[in-house]
Amino acid sequence: MSDQQQTLSIPSLLLLAAFTAITIRYFFFTNSSTTTPRTNSRTANPAHVEQIATMFPQIGRREIIWDLQRNGGSVAATTERILSRGGLDAPPPSFQPPIPTPTTTGTVGTSPSQPKPEHIDLITRYNLSSKLSSPPSTPLEGIGNQGAAQAQTWSNNKNERQALLQRRREEMILNARRKLEEKERQRLGQGA
């Protein structure tokens, strides 16, 4: 009976030991060597730091980084804490993270313009310019008649499936382009 208890407690003791070791290691690392690349996964994302610093210029970046690291990098949680408590906890003096250079005009200038991508047209996007001039596979009946067009769409072969999907995409775009061109011709014809 007591033997069984003994064997049972050994794994749990080991587990406890491992847990303690990890905990100690964790504190050790965050306190002394935050600058080492090993802690990269735990260092706050500079973009997030910048984002919060822009919203709350009165809060220091060191405080922001400290808070982000403790809450697992959640911008929302840090923002919430600043709003509800008016500030953040002061990090321990030993906490000296690499502070990102505060708002160099270069980074700020480029980031807002980035999310405005130039829209490329579908013909370029799907690389269809070579197929534009070629006549439609089945001139009019193929487009209107769905029964005929529904020949084969699914295949059990992965590559074949991919090719079929690709062809359906291309046909959809090319058909739309042809219809638009047709409409254009009619419009110009009426105007003349």
Added chain:
Amino acid sequence: MASSTASRRLFLEYKNLTSNPPDGITAGPVSEDDIFLWEALIQGPDGTPFEGGIFPAELKFPKDYPLNPPTMRFLGEVWHPNVYANGLVCISILHAPGDDPHHYEKASERWSPIQSVEKILISVMSMLAEPNDESPANIEAAKMWRERRGEFERKVREGVRRSLGVS
């Protein structure tokens, strides 16, 4: 484990959507190596300024799909009250029951595992025809749609022509 459930479900939806595609919709994974990223083409609904246009969009599925909905982003230019400038689509079916950023949506309209990619794409298609004025994602577009409908329609039609390379 959870992600294999998600991939199985997505594969099944892909198969159904391909074998029996709704009018004006083509959708499937960009590559089957990543079943969580899809690309869809939606045809602009007839009788609207979007008519004749083809609108590509990207769908990103979470690993716990279908518990949570995908996000959907138009890849080209879409001038519409419910589409953000970066193309992100904002409609109720794409919002999980828990998060209701605008506090106006009925739970039944929101995402639940009984919805599907097909239902999302059909909802987005009807959203193109009938913008939801209550929760504009693109305030400028919403204002133009409300106050200067003619200008709105002209702008959309121009976008359609540009996107098909006819200028």
